Amino acid sequence: MTGVALVTGGNRGIGLATATALAKAGMRVAVTHRGGGAPAELFGVRCDVRDAEQVDRAFTEVERELGPVGVLVANAGVTRDRLVATMGPEDFEDVLRTNLTGAYLVARRAVRGMVRHRGGRIVLVASVSALTGARGQANYTAAKAGMIGFARSAALELASRGITVNVVAPGWISTDMTDELPEAARVEAAAHVPMRRFGAPEEAAAAIAFLASDAASYVTGVVLPVDGGLSLER
Numbered sequence: 001m002t003g004v005a006l007v008t009g010g011n012r013g014i015g016l017a018t019a020t021a022l023a024k025a026g027m028r029v030a031v032t033h034r035g036g037g038a039p040a041e042l043f044g045v046r047c048d049v050r051d052a053e054q055v056d057r058a059f060t061e062v063e064r065e066l067g068p069v070g071v072l073v074a075n076a077g078v079t080r081d082r083l084v085a086t087m088g089p090e091d092f093e094d095v096l097r098t099n100l101t102g103a104y105l106v107a108r109r110a111v112r113g114m115v116r117h118r119g120g121r122i123v124l125v126a127s128v129s130a131l132t133g134a135r136g137q138a139n140y141t142a143a144k145a146g147m148i149g150f151a152r153s154a155a156l157e158l159a160s161r162g163i164t165v166n167v168v169a170p171g172w173i174s175t176d177m178t179d180e181l182p183e184a185a186r187v188e189a190a191a192h193v194p195m196r197r198f199g200a201p202e203e204a205a206a207a208i209a210f211l212a213s214d215a216a217s218y219v220t221g222v223v224l225p226v227d228g229g230l231s232l233e234r
């Protein structure tokens with residue numbers, strides 16, 4: 001693979017594993033961070049995906065330093081789990097702004113250059129919980145389900161321009177996000193996965209890298225679960 005990839009939230013977790021996989025495949029890779037910096041081997045740009053101006057500045061910097069962005073991975077995400085009855089509007093809105101509005105803002109900015117260059121790959125990182133629902137995650141599943149609708153519509157709009165838009169829907173992956181859960185909850189969760197374990201960030205990254213590659217040139221608008229069979233069980 002050649003060209004430039006930008007991975008939001010690529011400083012850790014699934015995003016970092018994806019950035020590393022794309023770099024190994026031969027791409028020049030930029031990652032966003034929110035002030036914590038990026039690993040030395042990757043080009044880091046500071047960006048909060050909730051803010052359109054920061055998104056524009058980050059893209060401009062990447063384009064100037066590395067060249068036009070041909071692959072966008074919209075991976076930045078947060079959870080703020082609460083039961084619906086106790087979920088405040090700020091818990092709901094902030095999770096939507098980061099996961100859904102953030103994905104829209106970066107995709108919109110990426111599409112400008114991709115249309116000019118008549119091609120590109122956009123991969124959005126949603127979650128299998130968007131397909132199944134999850135107790136305590138009404139905000140998160142609403143955002144992730146919204147990303148799927150967004151991706152399908154964008155895929156239809158952009159197909160004739162040679163731009164694909166796809167979604168990877170991870171199940172349980174071992175990262176800081178899931179390390180926050182108590183050990184007992186993680187053991188219980190793993191027991192419900194047909195493969196009886198959490199996935200590694202590299203396993204989600206491999207699916208993202210495939211959808212970002214030339215090999216996926218005729219794949220658009222799909223949702224690819226990477227979940228050890230979890231979504232089959234519900």
Ligand code: NDP
Nearest residue numbers: 009013014034048049075076077127170172173175176177
């Ligand atoms: P982590 O918590 O390890 O990393 C989250 C990343 O998102 C960090 O790089 C963080 O940046 C970035 N981020 C958060 N908010 C913003 C923001 N406003 N602007 C820019 N960047 C932001 O999560 P994972 O690696 O586990 O998750 C990556 C994606 O995969 C997320 O979208 C998540 O919802 C999804 N996912 C994860 C699953 C899992 O089991 N781990 C399961 C299903 C989906 P910073 O370092 O600056 O905080």
